[in-house]
Amino acid sequence: MSEHESPELIDLFTAYTAGPQSIGAHLRAAAARAHAHDPLLVVTGADMALYPGGGRPPTVLPYRLSNRGFKELAAVSHLGTALASLVELYQHDPGGVWRADAEHLLRQVRRSRAANSTTLWRDRIAAVAHRGREEAIATMVDYACAVTERHLVRALADPSWLSHRTLREEYLEDGHPDLPVSFNRIMVATFFLVGMDNAHRLIAWCDRQGIDWARTMVVVVGQIGRPTAGVTWRTNGVAGTVLAASRHTLPLDRLYIAPHAPGFATPVDGDLTEVAALEPVLRQLWAGTRVTVELGRAMFDGYPAFSPGDDRPGHPGAARTVSRADEVITEQPRIRSPKDWFTLVTRLRLVMEDPRQLLSGAVTDYAAQQLIDHGNDPLAVTVPGLDDEPYPAYGSVSAAA
Template sequence: MSDHESPELVDLFTAYTAGPDSIGAHLRACAARGRSRDPLLVVTGADMALYPGDGTPPTVLPYRMTNRGFKELAAVSHLGTALSSLAELYHREPDGVWRQDAELLLRRTRRARAANSAALWRDRIDAAALRGREESVAAMVDYACAITERYLLRALAEPARYFNHQTLRDTYLDDGHPETPVSFNRIMVATFFLVGLDTSYRLITWLDERGIDWARAMVVVVGQIGRPTAGVTWRTNSVAGMVLAASRGKLPLSHLYIAPHAAGFATPVDGDLREVRAVEEQLRQLWAGTRVTVELGGAMFDGYPAFDPGDETTGRPHPVTGPGTSALVTEQPVIRAVDDWLSLVTRLRLVMEDPRQLLSGAVTDYAAQQLIAHDNNPSAVTVPGLDNEPYPAFGTASAAA
């Protein structure tokens, strides 16, 4: 028996939805027209576009592709995860590919260490938020490569002992081992923070220059940002957090929507904004259509309990870690100070175990908050895991062995 649809009832269904001439479509278009003069900020995984409103041409910031030093800092940050992954590979398949992978990592760690220098960070990478810290960053990278090289050599000689998670934690990742005056956990925090610091600095600067009226602003984050399961809520989307920070609390949370399945636009090439302009009306309708449904619910059901975003909002306090607190956290804990290592490292674990999180967002919100607290001056911000840490000078690369 074939499926049957009643054409009369289907017509009734499409009277409200599922078509360009439906009541719902007309309401979305009407709502968008009512907001046509309001600024619309659209964020994709690579770009940020501001549509000032009333037909004024958009401006675009390609914040991801112009993120100087991101891959270089991420390469260093990944060393801890790489060693942990090698330990897991050895544990699962002792006769597998772990040795060739470890030897490849050793060769590339040595090459990276040889290429690292303060001049590289100052003169070639030249990330705005790292200026004045090039010597410290180079020392951190040299140290990170040196202790990784040393660990790999030992692990290749004694894999059962060193490709072991307990040994890795005790002698490389965690604080307290005499051979590692700065634990690699601190280096991971520092590198994530530096990336967040630079990205936040450029976004905040760009948004400040736009002079946005945040009380009227419409903000929508579209498409995939990070891994497929990440960044789909207010609290787990680090770019949304940076925008909220940049508004200095003036952007209502109810004006920011995250639409992971919505299409945005490709990064403009050679200043060609035709595609960016072409999607403005569609994106305005996306935002306004979402907003008008919220408002419609309040009008239809006035007197009933209203929706409360609860712990999804950045306005709610983060959980606090410390003696006597639960061993479990459901959200990123609050960072109480630059040396609050329990919370900082707990965030590293949480962004790996919680598939909703952006891996790079472990401390990005804290970096943005610190920038705002220091008048958007990166040099005034203390970088946990970098500033005031006792990075020793190893001398030549062979000394690490």
């Protein structure tokens, strides 16, 4: 323990939140037992596992390993970004690596165009969701390689032509007479084809499981995509697919995204040992999150409730104020003053009900802004609940019943 800490108050802290014998740990364990027979669906960056509940063994779909054509289509969709990156490299250093990179990309584009064919997409890549479109996909890829090659050849011959403006006007956007289909449209098509194939397989797998969505606990764990992506249900493609697979009968407040939670490696040779071992951990994670939400509802009944449905109109967001208990909020409402107690308590409810929130962050942003507004002078800031409150004199209140 640090010399600046109070042992007595630290022990009071741990009585609720820390250690296996704390109140919080006991509550999480009790919540997990209450949900022991509910289905648990766990999604990682590569796999989906369904734990039926009641001690029955899990079933796993390794959806990334069964993904056909993802890298090939991504290679095409990335061509636009690759050309834009070459523009940046040229602008930063005209005599630098951009030319070698452009020449390397040109060679790969030509090789890919030569390898591309209807037969490749139909007989080798053979994505189930792409059946019947193989010729159209091959034609699109051929065209994408051709217009990219043309752009690279011109840029290498005349680097002064290499700019974001020419890239937009002569490659990315609609309207150029020599560009029957803009590359922006190709990027949309490739992303859609990948998403359609993923969704097709995940939906079919979920349908075969006969999932009772109204009771299902869903956790999306670990990193999915780039490190900053997919941390909310609106930005997580796999979460969106799960919701679609349920035909939107899965209550949105039963789906939690936990980027830092442990996941499992794709099972090898059907060995589900690691998957099974994680079930109690992930059940307690879901149940522990859920019970905090339920505490928030019980403790702050009479204040606006949180809703994860942030795509529905009429829900006030971060820039809105709240004044009625029947309002529904999706983000932190705006605090009008240090005496705006309705909003301040509403924020307490929000940070408990919204799993994305840090519990201690109910007013952190407001405190920071107040410091900015008062020249970073803490004494010039009003601390809600501390300053100007009618506390009795120190030690004068009896704790006896």
